[in-house]
Amino acid sequence: MDNERIAADFWDDLENVLLNVEYVNSIIEFLLKRQELKKHEEIVLLALFDLTNNTQNTLSKMFYKNDCIKNLNKS
Secondary structure, rough: OOOOHHHHHHHHHHHHHHHHHHHHHHHHHHHHHOOOOHHHHHHHHHHHHHHHHHHHHHHHHHHHHHHHHHHHOOO
């Protein structure tokens, strides 16, 4: 396998991770809107939301930086 294919597979895998994190975030948001949550459940969900949100932001930055590198290499 050549380097370009390995890199493409890497970014495809990361995109899949990002989509999964976004899906988990939507589930957490749905659960947080429920009125019958106990306080400890809300605390756990908020902590999970912070963690997944930070992961999503980090992955988004990685994609942005990769796009910047691609654009620099083209010029």
